[in-house]
Each structure stands twice: as C-alpha cells, then as structure tokens.
Amino acid sequence: MSSTSLLALGLAFISSVSAGRHGYPQFGEKQFSQSFLDGYNLLKFTSSLGPYSDRVSYGVDRNTPAGCQVDQVFLLMRHGERYPDYSGFGSNYETVLAKMAATQKNDSSSWKGDLAFLNDWTYYVDDPAMYSQESYSGAYAGLADAYSRGTDYRLRYGHLWDKKSVVPIFSSGYERVIETARYFGQGFFGYNYSTSAAVNIISESATQGANSLTPSCPADPTYVSCLVGSFSRTMPELGVAAARFNSQNPGLNLTALDVSYLMQMAAFELNVRAYTPWAEAFTLDEWVAYGYIWDLMYYYCVGPGSDYQIAVGQVYTNATRVLMEAGPKSGSMFWSFVHDANITPVVAALGLDIPANPLPNDTIPFPNQYRVADIVPMGGHLTLERMTCNATVKSTAGIYVRAVINEAVVPFNACQNGPGYSCPLANYSSLIVDAAPRFDEKCNTSSSYPQYLDFFWNYNTSTQYNFQDGPIGYQLTDTNV
Known part of the structure; x- marks a missing residue:
C-alpha cells in the first residue's frame, strides 16, 4: 500500500473517531448528567401538603415490558393540589399571621432578615370560600394535575377501552x-x-363498613390521639428557625410550633401559586426536619407502623386481587379517587415502603425508607397493572402484576421474578391472601355494616354525577353531588 493510501486511511480513521462511528458525537455535552439534584428539591420535603412530584425511581422502566401487554389497570389516586382546610390548617395559619402582624403594628421599621419578603407578601387565601377546595390556577393547579393525569393514562391504557362501553x-x-x-x-x-x-x-360514612374507598377501623385505640399528637409535633431544627426569626425581628415571639404552621402554609401556597418566598426563609436542614415530622405521622397513624391500618388497606388489595384473578372479563379499568390517608394503608398492605426498623422519634434515619413525599404528595397515586406476557429468558409466559407509585415501578420485595421485576399473579395472590391482620378480624366493624367491598361489581352507569350540580358550597367538604 502506498504512503498516500496509508495517509488517506489514517485521516479517515481520525475523522471517524472525532465524529464518532455512525455519526455519534464524541465531544461536547455529556450524554448522561453526573448531577442528581432531586435530593435538594424542596418538593421532596413538603410531605403530603405540597405539589405532586414523580417518585424517585429505582431505575426500572416505567413502560410495559417487551412481550407484555397490560390487560387490567387499577388506579387509586389522591385528590390534586388544593387549598388548606380551614379547621386544623387555615385557622392556625391565620392565628400565627395575626400574631406576627401584631408585633409590627406599633413599629415603624419593616420586616428584616429572612422575613423581609413580608413587606410585600399577602396570604394566598383571598377568598375564605376556597378553603378545602381544589386549586384551579397556578403552575401546580390541582384540577390541571388531574386532567393531565387523565390524558397521560389515556395514552398508556387507552387500548383497554373499546370506545363503546x-x-x-x-x-x-x-x-x-x-x-x-x-x-x-x-x-x-x-x-x-x-x-x-x-x-x-361512594359515601365516606363509617356505615359503609368494608364497602368503601375510605374504610375506618373503630377498633384502633390510638388513631385519633396519634393524629392529634402529630399535629403538635416539632423538632429542634424548627426551634432554631424560630430563634433566628425572633432575633432578626425584635419583639417577635415565634415558637417551634408556629414555625411548623408557617412551613405547612408554605407547602400549601405552592398548590395555588407558582412561587412561595417562605421556601427560602427556611434552611434545607429545617425542611428535612419538617418533612420527617410528617413521615412519622403517616408511618405510625395511617401506615405500616399500625397493624390496624394495614388491615384497613386490605379492603382494597383483596377486592382488586379478586378482580385480577377473574381477569378482564370483570372489567379492564378501575379508576378510584380518595384521600392521602386512604392510600398509605393500601401501600402498607401490599408490603411496599416498609422500613426494616420502626421509624425513630428522636433522630432522622439516613437514608429514610419511608418518605411520604414519594408516596402521597398532592395528586399521589398507586397504579396496579395486570400484564399478560410471553416467555422470556428470565420468565415463563403468564400473567404478572406490577405496582407503580407516582410513576415509578416499585417491585415487591418477596416477588419480582417476572418481566420488569413484576410478580406472577399466583404468587401475588398468595402475598395478599396470606397477609395479616385481616380487616374483618382486626377492626371490629359493626355486623350491621357491609362486610366486603361490592361496588366494583355493582356500579351504576348513569352520568348523573359527571358534572357539578350547581355552585360548590362554602368550604364544602362531604357531598354527594
């Protein structure tokens, strides 16, 4: 080969390395970022009160595994972003804000330090009628969240609807x-x-017994006291924030509990507005502590820290198990909507997000295996997929079940040998049936109340309630219209 040919070959090789084989770039921006900043995203610390965010993924593909098709889907979704309720939330916020305003009434100086923004800030509930309602405007609007989830699920599961039924x-x-x-x-x-x-x-009345999306457990001796105690819980970091605000603004006398209310209020503000200046008034360490306060509440009051609540979660898991065993002939889509405290018991009953050890009350475990912001933020949702799959190298042909929480696949620890780390239906059914304690044995529901969930089989096809009948009542909560 001549020297000219060798030179030409060498230049061609250098050119291919620079451009990359098949035109792939070899220089410039990285294909994969080396920075993962979700751990610093405030939405991961606003707990259940702040806007929706996707769950931190384990890396399992959200899309249906190759060779599989979803033939049944079950969605259990929390309401979207909302205004606070007046009782228990808004009334506390108004009290703290009034307390703060009173300290400045006779002071010509303005707010200083981390609270300087209060010179221009106004409370976001400008109409008290909006307390308890879904938010309809802003970057994190609840009604937009719900609509968007519907469009996304039409793309994912639209093949399950025959466009006639x-x-x-x-x-x-x-x-x-x-x-x-x-x-x-x-x-x-x-x-x-x-x-x-x-x-x-479906009425939320306790008289619904087990035939409910919101079953209660009258035998639970600590349910009410657990919730009441949780709302007054603080951590040392919140006391540090109170001392900082007080020193920056003489005469101010905030307590750690006041700070807890202000942080709650900030989380709710994002449900209504695109931005809250309160977010930057607190340090990230203080937000971490605040988030953990709520993790403790959900874990012990309505999560895996309570056997009674695990029993409550079995109402839904057993009903959907029966539907999965019957297959699509019993229905292919089951869309259900509830509150946050109705989803965490179901997640616990499925054996998901259960820490190896109970959460400590005096220190924060790192890593924390039970993060409410990854389970039930506003708009949080659990999706169960029944999949029919072909044989693969890893698994045989058959029917499998996957759990998806806030758009991240969460494998079952005891069963993940199917496509996409799914669980064979037979094994999944055994996990649900063998789970203890049982709702009917643990919760002591009145024998005069329904003893099992029935409405998934006996529902109406009337469109009577598809749209609101008249105006929404003042701070309306329970309703049937």
Whole structure:
C-alpha cells in the first residue's frame, strides 16, 4: 500500500473517531448528567401538603415490558393540589399571621432578615370560600394535575377501552376528591366523557363498613390521639428557625410550633401559586426536619407502623386481587379517587415502603425508607397493572402484576421474578391472601355494616354525577353531588 493510501486511511480513521462511528458525537455535552439534584428539591420535603412530584425511581422502566401487554389497570389516586382546610390548617395559619402582624403594628421599621419578603407578601387565601377546595390556577393547579393525569393514562391504557362501553369512575364522597375524579375522566375520555364515563360516588360514612374507598377501623385505640399528637409535633431544627426569626425581628415571639404552621402554609401556597418566598426563609436542614415530622405521622397513624391500618388497606388489595384473578372479563379499568390517608394503608398492605426498623422519634434515619413525599404528595397515586406476557429468558409466559407509585415501578420485595421485576399473579395472590391482620378480624366493624367491598361489581352507569350540580358550597367538604 502506498504512503498516500496509508495517509488517506489514517485521516479517515481520525475523522471517524472525532465524529464518532455512525455519526455519534464524541465531544461536547455529556450524554448522561453526573448531577442528581432531586435530593435538594424542596418538593421532596413538603410531605403530603405540597405539589405532586414523580417518585424517585429505582431505575426500572416505567413502560410495559417487551412481550407484555397490560390487560387490567387499577388506579387509586389522591385528590390534586388544593387549598388548606380551614379547621386544623387555615385557622392556625391565620392565628400565627395575626400574631406576627401584631408585633409590627406599633413599629415603624419593616420586616428584616429572612422575613423581609413580608413587606410585600399577602396570604394566598383571598377568598375564605376556597378553603378545602381544589386549586384551579397556578403552575401546580390541582384540577390541571388531574386532567393531565387523565390524558397521560389515556395514552398508556387507552387500548383497554373499546370506545363503546360506559366505564365507571369511583370517588369517595368529598368535594375535592369528586372534582379530581371528574377532571381525570375528562382528560382520559376527552370528547366522550359526558357519555362514556359514569362517576360513582361512594359515601365516606363509617356505615359503609368494608364497602368503601375510605374504610375506618373503630377498633384502633390510638388513631385519633396519634393524629392529634402529630399535629403538635416539632423538632429542634424548627426551634432554631424560630430563634433566628425572633432575633432578626425584635419583639417577635415565634415558637417551634408556629414555625411548623408557617412551613405547612408554605407547602400549601405552592398548590395555588407558582412561587412561595417562605421556601427560602427556611434552611434545607429545617425542611428535612419538617418533612420527617410528617413521615412519622403517616408511618405510625395511617401506615405500616399500625397493624390496624394495614388491615384497613386490605379492603382494597383483596377486592382488586379478586378482580385480577377473574381477569378482564370483570372489567379492564378501575379508576378510584380518595384521600392521602386512604392510600398509605393500601401501600402498607401490599408490603411496599416498609422500613426494616420502626421509624425513630428522636433522630432522622439516613437514608429514610419511608418518605411520604414519594408516596402521597398532592395528586399521589398507586397504579396496579395486570400484564399478560410471553416467555422470556428470565420468565415463563403468564400473567404478572406490577405496582407503580407516582410513576415509578416499585417491585415487591418477596416477588419480582417476572418481566420488569413484576410478580406472577399466583404468587401475588398468595402475598395478599396470606397477609395479616385481616380487616374483618382486626377492626371490629359493626355486623350491621357491609362486610366486603361490592361496588366494583355493582356500579351504576348513569352520568348523573359527571358534572357539578350547581355552585360548590362554602368550604364544602362531604357531598354527594
């Protein structure tokens, strides 16, 4: 080969290395970022009160595994972003804000330090009628969240609808939950919503017994005291924040509990507005502590830290198990809408997000295996998929089940040998049936109340409740319209 040919070959090789084989770039921006900043995202510390964020993924592909097809889907979704309730939330915020304003009434100086923004800030509940309602404006609006989830799920699961059948949508009987169900339905069914979807409202009354999306456990001796105690819980970091604000603004006398209320208020503000200056008034360490306060509440009051709540979660897991065993002939789509405290018991009953050890009350475990912001933020949702799969190198042909929490696949620890780390239906059924304690044995529900969930089989196809009948009442909560 001549020297000229060798030179030409060498230049061609150098050119291919520079451009990359097949035109792939070898220089410039990195293909994969080396920075992962979700751990510093404030939405991971606003707990259940702040806007929705996708769950931190384990890296398992969210899309249906190759060779599989979802033939049944079950969604259990929390209402979207909302205004605070007045009782227990808004009333506390107004009290703290009034306390702060009183200290400045006779002082010509303005707010200073981390609270300097208060010279221009106004409380975001400008109409008290909005307390308890879904937010309809802002970057994190709840109604938009629900509608968007519906459009996304139409893309994922639209093949399950024959475009002829009327599909039931199940909602507990709470105004903001019903509105979420309606907007999800409009997103999923589009122009066909008014005729092809049927909103079924299931009362939240305890008299529903087990035939409920919101079953209660009257035998639980600590449920009420657990919740009440949790709302007054603080941590040392919140006391540090109070001392800082007080020193920057003489005369101010905030307590750690006042700070807890202000941080709650900040989380809710993002449900209504695109930005809250309160977020920057607190350090990230203080937000970490605040988030853990709520992790403790959910874990012990309505999560895996309570055997009674695990039993409550079995109402839904057992009903959906029976539907999965029957297959698509029993229905292919089950859209259900509830509150946060109705989802955490189900997640616990599935054996998901259960720490190896109970959460400590006096220190924060790092890493924390039970993070409420990854389970039930506003708009949080659990999705169960029944999949029919072909044989693969890893698994045999058959029917499998996957759990998805806030758009991240969460494998079952005891069963993950199917495609996409799914669980064979037979094994999944055994996990659910063998789980203890059982709702009927643990919760001592009145024998005069329904003893099992029935509405997934006996629902109405009327469109009577697809749209709001008249104006929404003042601070409306429980409702049947």
